[in-house]
Amino acid sequence: MLRENFNDNWKVCKSVAALDALFYPEKVQEPKPVKLPHDAMICSERSPEYPTAGGGAFFKAENLEYTKTFFVPKEDQGKVIFLEFEGVMQYAFVWVNGGFAGQHPYAYSNFYVNITDFLRFGEENTVKVIAKNGAQPNSRWYSGGGIYRNVKIIKGEPLHISMDGVMISTPIAESDRAVVEVRAKIENENLGFRCGWLKTVIRDEDGAEVAKERTKFHVFSEGTLTVQQRIYVKNPKLWNLDAPYLYTCESILESEEIRDKTAVSFGIRSLTLDPERGLQLNGRTVKLKGGCIHHDNGMLGAAAFEDAELRRARLHKKAGYNALRSAHYPMSKAMLDACDRTGLLVMDEFTDVWTSCKCDFDYGFSFAEWWERDVEQMVYKDYNHPCVVLYSIGNEIPEAGSPTDASWGRKIAEKIRSIDKTRYITNALNLPGAILDVVVPMMRAQKPESAGAKSGEINQVSKDMQQDMRSWILNSDILQERIEESCGVLDVIGYNYTTERYENEPKLSPNRIVVGSETSPAALAENWELVEKHGYLIGDFSWTSWDYLGEVGIGHFGYEDDKIDRFYGDYPWIAAYSGDFDLTGFRRPISYWREIIWGGRNHTPYIAVQRPGRYGQKPADGNHIWTDSISSWTWPGYEGHPIIAEVYSDAEEAELFINGISQGRKPVGDEFKKFYCQWDTVYETGEVEAVTYIGGKETGRFRLKTAGTPRLRVEKESESLRAGTNDLCFINIELADENGILNTAVQKDVTVSLTGAGILQASGSADPRTEENYYDTTHKTFYGRVLAVVRAGEEKGTARLTVSAEGMDSVVVEIPVV
Incomplete structure (x- = not known):
């Protein structure tokens, strides 16, 4: 069609x-x-x-x-x-x-x-x-x-291929041959018996024909049928993480004349799963280096622009990720396409609720009536995307621990399997949440004044729960009995924030396979050691890889003079502030620590520096908090003051130099974290450098320099936009000195204005606590940065973005709209 x-x-x-x-x-x-x-x-x-x-x-x-x-x-x-x-x-x-x-x-x-x-x-x-x-x-x-x-x-035409009617699988995917199985659902809305043929052509990325098939059919009035074809492809290029090759399947319905035509992209690849080798893609074990993402694109809001989704996918891949979890709802088509193109695996999640509402007006109102249709749409949407490897049937669903309501999980899982047997099913379980009827009374007895005891809201309960209570719950017989059925319907058990149970799983069943469906960002070193050690642990998904709007302040540092007793922050908090990437797509320090743990950066260390204004103060503990640090050696007013410099590395030892003077050599890994060490030193302007060693030999260097007087540096990420489309150009605006060093200490009001053949879609900073609007044109820099997003106009021409700040020369960026 x-x-x-x-x-x-x-x-x-x-x-x-x-x-x-x-x-x-x-x-x-x-x-x-x-x-x-x-x-x-x-x-x-x-x-x-x-x-x-x-x-x-x-x-x-x-x-x-x-x-x-x-x-x-x-x-x-x-x-x-x-x-x-x-x-x-x-x-x-x-x-x-x-x-x-x-x-x-x-x-x-x-x-x-x-x-x-x-x-x-x-x-x-x-x-x-x-x-x-x-x-x-x-x-x-x-x-x-x-x-x-x-x-x-x-x-x-009345005789046509149904919506989402072409479904492609690759039951055999080997280097010298592949079988492409095509199933096409055909509908006849004519009044009359019809004869026709389904012609299928497989094309490579250059458009060349690599295989084809033609199958005859007859269909009755107002009838439907499915045509199945097995097509053999010689010497296929397999879709994988490093080379995500995509073919096109053209389906042409012929009856007297061409009646219908559709084309879908797909990848040739195989998936297997077992407790010893874990998840295998094309016969090779893949450990899921995962991040959870919400659907918003920061200052763009929830609008799903193809370029915004592709940008997020590419930045994740560059940072070492190989998998994304769509939390807590089905992923957009635009993001699925982006993951196909970049080689990212996907856990696509169905819903955050089943029959028990978590908010006053959420999907729980409609679930019982609509779940089956919505599951079908998710699976049909995902079926031809090689990136999708896991379906999650829910997130932190309290019904998972109910003897009567756990049956919903079985219904959803079997519905998925009735359509798609090529992928695996999980459920992101929050174990205390599965027995809230037990947990909340315990909390009310032990901590009656806590917000979790009063509200029973799962995030607040987790925040307020004492460690001894948590340990008892996770190891209790009542928990195991209550979740046994819910675990039994899954191919992969998903655990949210439950690393403690990982090594006990084989004792419960030798056939169990587990994924960390949602984990604390700072727990990766311990989690990843277990993932690499055990075949049945297939990966880890951090909350979150990309900062997002809402659930405000869950990554707040919570110093004594700035505490938040509740799970969420107060107004004017706007973002969670828990991502490896901030709202603008700029990588925060924890992102580099994570990449190093995953074997990236080729032994090059990384330096982050804790804010000296908070020296000696202890931040609050929390599931979503890293250190209060940025990668900067520009701290005016703190010369001669104590400061904490952090080094992340996979080497054995690290040595810190300030202006060429050694601050001592230390083993990498301390009481705080593995792949981490720190120096309690004194700030001096100039240069700080980390040198790392393995076996006494230098393996890498990384340095930061103090920034000088800033000027506006403006860089566009796209060379051109296509007129009349939803193409976007992301424009990074930074306060940098003449050597290109970002000045994180200076805050400026930056104004953007656009003329010509474009639309200023949004602009703003990554500040998680702001009263600025993303439709405003003036924004305060956050650690020296602002982002502007320009959308293609309807007519061809040139879009001109002027960036200005008081006391600085304005900069004009031109974007051709072709």
């Missing part, structure tokens, strides 16, 4: 109930033109009074109305026509020409609406989409609002 972009020429306004619009016309707003994908919430105001609260970063949420007028040619009469919505936040209702055409409550799964019967051919038509996002809170994180993923219009 012909798929066309349907993102242009929409209008949006606050949705007003019909009676209110009739009796109170002043409530009706003038619609504003928008181009999809569009996140309305990121453009709204913030207040501590809004019900989104800290989980939703205090943003205002509203019910939204989107409308679009479009012409349908007379010659389309007789065809079947659908709209595909890749994601609407949330409770979407669709009308066409005033007629109710469909609805979909789950905000994270794509859905199709057959609009054929509602259209007027040869005339203008109007589609209206209502997103009921005003009922808050609807998520435990920043959700965004509106039609935040792509929309397509799909046209086909």
Whole structure:
């Protein structure tokens, strides 16, 4: 079927109930033109009074109305026509020409609406989409609002290949031969018996034909059938992490004349799983170097732009990651495509809730009625993506410990297996959360004044839980009895923050396979040692690899004068501040420590420096906290003051030099962490350098220098944009001296303005505690950095971004729009 972009020429306004619009016309707003994908919430105001609260970063949420007028040619009469919505936040209702055409409550799964019967051919038509996002809170994180993923219009003949109807697997994937199994579902909406042929052509990345097949079929009126083909490919290029090669499968339905055609990309690869070798890709064991990500793209909000998703994927890969977990909902098509292209494996997660709501208005309201359709959509969406290796059926689901409600897990798992037997199923279990009916009364007895005891909210319970209580729970017979069934339906048991149980798993069953589905960032050294030691431990997913909006302040350092007793921070916190990457995609120090543990950086050490203004103060303990450090040797006003310099390395020893003078040599790895050592020294301007040694021989050097007087340094990440598309150019703005050294100590108000053939989509810093808006054009630098994002305009030309700051020469960056 012909798929066309349907993102242009929409209008949006606050949705007003019909009676209110009739009796109170002043409530009706003038619609504003928008181009999809569009996140309305990121453009709204913030207040501590809004019900989104800290989980939703205090943003205002509203019910939204989107409308679009479009012409349908007379010659389309007789065809079947659908709209595909890749994601609407949330409770979407669709009308066409005033007629109710469909609805979909789950905000994270794509859905199709057959609009054929509602259209007027040869005339203008109007589609209206209502997103009921005003009922808050609807998520435990920043959700965004509106039609935040792509929309397509799909046209086909009555005899056509179904939506997501081509499903490709590779049961044999070897270096000299592969079997590509193609299953195509065909629908006949004609009144009449039809004969046809399905022609399939496999093409390589250059478009050359490498294999083909043609199969005859007959189908009855209003009938469906599935055509299966086994196609042999000689000397295939296998999809793997280092060379993610993609083929294209063209499916052409022929009946008298060509009736339908579709093309999907896929990879030829094999997956196996066992307790000794773990997860194997093309016969080689792969340990999952994973990160959990939310769906937002920082200052872009929830809008799923292809370039933003591809940028995130590439930066993860460059930092040493080989896997991502979509937490806690199905991953966008754009991110799946990005992972296919970059060679990242994916754990795609279905939901954060089953029947027990975690927020007042979350998916728990709709789960019992809609789960089966939403599971189907997730699996059909994922099926042809070689990056997807695991389905997670839930995150920290309390029903997993219920004798009656654990059956939901079995239903979901078996539904997935009924569609896709080529991948593996897990569930991200929070073990105390599975027996909250036991845990919360214990907490109320031991810590009656704690927020966790009062609320019973799982994150707060985990924060407040005493270690002795935690140890008892994780080793209790009652826990094992309660989760036994939930574990038994899985191919891989997912544990959130439960490293203590890893080595006990083979005693429970020699067939068990485990993944750290969500772990503390600073626990990687201990976790990874176990992952490498045991075949049945297949990987580790840190919370989180990329900072995100909402769940504000969970990575807060919590010094005595700046404590947060609750799990979330107070307004104006906007971000979690727990990622290896900050909101702008800039790597934080823990990212380099992680890369070194995973064997990266070729023995080159890394230096981070703790903020001297906090010297001698102890930060709070927490699951999502690293040291309060940045990679900088620019600390004006602290000359002669004590300072902590950290060195990360996989060497045996490290030596620190300040202005050429040795501060001593130390073994790498101390009481704090492995692959880590620190020097309690005195700050001097100039240069700090780390030299590392193995067997007494130097293996690497890394140095930081004090920055001089800053100037604006502006660098664009894209050379050009395509007019009329959703192409983005990310522009890094830094305060750097004449030698290019980032000055993290100077804070400036940076103003950006755009003229020409582009749109300033967003700008801002990575500051997790700010009252600035990402639609503002002036922002304070955060550790010397600001990011601007330019979106392609509709017409060809040049987009010119002017960057200015008081006392500095302005810089103009030109971006061709071609």
